[in-house]
Amino acid sequence: MDGAVPVIWQFDKDTVQVTNISDSTLVEKMTYKIEPGFLLFTKVSGISSCDTNTIGKYKYNIKGDSLFVSPFDDPCNDRASAVSNEANIRIR
Numbered sequence: 001m002d003g004a005v006p007v008i009w010q011f012d013k014d015t016v017q018v019t020n021i022s023d024s025t026l027v028e029k030m031t032y033k034i035e036p037g038f039l040l041f042t043k044v045s046g047i048s049s050c051d052t053n054t055i056g057k058y059k060y061n062i063k064g065d066s067l068f069v070s071p072f073d074d075p076c077n078d079r080a081s082a083v084s085n086e087a088n089i090r091i092r
Contacts, residue, residue, distance in 0.1 A: 009067070009088055015044065028079070037061075038072065041079065050076035058083065065090040 006021040011032075018027040028046030032039050039058045043050040050056075056074030060067065070085035 004084070008091070016041070018046070027082075039069065041074075043076075043079070048076065048078035048082070050079050056080065063087075 005027070007027055008019045008021055010017045010019065014031055014033075015029060016032050017029045019025065020027055026046060028048055029044040030041040030046075031044060032041050034040075037059060039060050041056045041058065042054070043052050054074075054076050056076055056079050057072045058069050058074070059072045060069045062068075066087040066089055068085055068087060069083055071080040071083055074080040
């Protein structure tokens with residue numbers, strides 16, 4: 001994707017879907033695991049060139065209703081470059 005695209009991160013028990021807000025298309029579906037201070041993502045399907053075996057490790061922090069995620073160690077540049085460390089606001 002070229003440029004910033006507003007998305008919704010929808011977390012379920014062990015998967016997360018990233019959806020483009022403007023047209024509701026699926027950007028990426030991933031499994032995730034939580035380690036203290038880190039999220040580990042593995043692609044299930046989507047538009048990135050990441051394979052389904054490459055694990056991306058991301059720092060995360062929750063402040064109030066905001067989730068901050070930033071790349072820590074991810075060999076898949078498509079995923080790492082797409083994640084912004086700007087606040088993701090919780091939608092209830």
